Amino acid sequence: MTEPVIDLKHLQKTFGQQTVLADVTLQIAPGEILGLIGPSGAGKSTVIKTALGMEVADGGEARVLQTHMPNRQLLGRIGYMAQEDALYEALTGAENLRFFGRMKGVKKAVLAADIAHVAAVVDLTADLEKPVAGYSGGMKRRLSLAIALLGAPELLILDEPTVGIDPALRRKIWSELHQLRDEGRGILITTHVMDEAELVDHVALLLGGKLMAYGTPAALETQYAVDSIEAVFLKAEGVA
Amino acid sequence: MRAIYIAQRVIHELIRDKRTMALMFVAPVLIMFLMKLIFTQSTTTSVTVATVGVDGNVRSALNAVKHVAVTNKASNAAAQHALKTQKVDAVIRQTKPAHYTVTYANTDATKTNLVKAGFNAALTANGIKTLKQTTLKLSQTVSQMATTIAKVAPQAAGSLKVPQTEPAAATKITDRYQYGDKDTGFFNKIVPILMGFFVFFFVFLISGMALLKERTTGTLDRLLATPVRRGEIVMGYMLSYGILALIQTVIIVLCTVGFMGVEITGTLAAVMVINFLLALVALAFGILLSTLAQSEFQMMQFIPILVIPQVFFSGIVPLDSLAAWVKDISYVLPLTYAGHAMTQIIMYGTRLSALGLDIGVLLLFLIVLTALNVRGMRRYRKV
């Protein structure tokens, strides 16, 4: 059994009076895609930010790639895509990629090839020389994903990566994610698109600051006696 | 290395932003040009004075004073009316011999002072003229007496020597100026401080806004999700805005020297060093304050509170006569030290090595503010 790439133990986080994460324990193995789902405001983004050390946990421990977080050096081995696009609008797509590639510490010799590769994955090759200010919403999202893919990270943490991306391209992105998984990378992904949740290896449902359900999509569907993750979600939330 | 890439990116973004560039490079020159026009104008105020019953000699002496014109009025009522209707700036009335009453409009202190000075000069000139006439009469009497004596007793006249009155040579004053020339005025005095102020103002504002934008758009978070050091981000900003401040300084210096005829006694390099240092302080200040602002508008709110007062306390107006606590305020403002150093370099040609105190204080500001910034970024990432 290999060591998990993400190992969260009894994570707690409060913002003022509001307890967002009560007790979150979660593991992701190399070569696994974990889909984190849950209603808006459940704390999915907070789980990610605490794991990365951008928010400090009030309790529990976050270990990423066998290292206690927060840890600056480790960030170079993680591909992180935030929920907001966070791009330099005055710069072109290529300039954004080059800048973040350098910040991540991608080697000079491979940077150009790497940029060409990730741009092809998100189908942006033709638009790389345009300033980002002229991109559509979906194009910005794709560029953001491309930045996360730079430097062949061992772990990908993607916060709603496929918002605003058309079905054909979404399929392409998922096949890339599956390929990365097959190479042995770990992937943590949050999504509100329930048919995407069918494509992951394990689903974790975050509700009320706790993981209410965890398992493979098929196992969860059997457990809740429904035929889709969407139905699991609604049933767990008590809507259906 | 990452700091250089960050600097590169900041400059890249700025170059694309044509308006901001224009603001940084054209606005200071434009404002200085306007200030030069305004402050050069004000030195040639002229006044019109109404006189009532003033002796003709005094009147013509007053009229001879530069920028003073005299109109004689028959009655006091007529003169006062002219004053009320803003035809004249002052009324001078002679009540007794050697006794004058002057009424000033006093709506413009410069004009009031000009009348006072002009009238004094006129009285003095008149006094000297009277004295001269007396002297002339005296010497005429003496030579008449000498002629009479020569006629009456020629032998005695041989030993009598009458001093020949030499024509009094007009007093001539040659003016030499340590700094500048006869046109050097208030504008020249404020140029060094203004130069520093522009650097401070624009670097403070633009860098503060830039970092604020990084925070609100999330690029700062994204940047901090890479292995970059917090210090490298601050350094990257310092490098880019430092370079920008240098370019701005060169443009301002070239324009003030080239078009506005301001003389820089010291070396250009020294001016650049001080401005570079000031830009770094402004940058650190801007970054620090941007963490306290939630929006661009809130960033603007710091200008009247923290930026404008610096102009008043940094030496544009002399603070010597003010209360001690007012002077103390100036000691905590970075622009005071930069302004002092710039004045020394531009007007007295002081070398950098003699400005250790100013440079030292600016460096201290820089170190403290930068440390606070690197520390403050912990709010966005814990390591």
Ligand SMILES: Nc1ncnc2c1ncn2[C@@H]1O[C@H](COP(=O)(O)OP(=O)(O)OP(=O)(O)O)[C@@H](O)[C@H]1O
């Ligand atoms: N910096 C913060 N300060 C205060 N409260 C916060 C902060 N960040 C998040 N929260 C609160 O924590 C809760 C969880 O937020 P989070 O962004 O993790 O939700 P989410 O599950 O990602 O939602 P969504 O699906 O809409 O992205 C929300 O109620 C939010 O108001």
Ligand SMILES: [Mg+2]
């Ligand atoms: Mg979220």
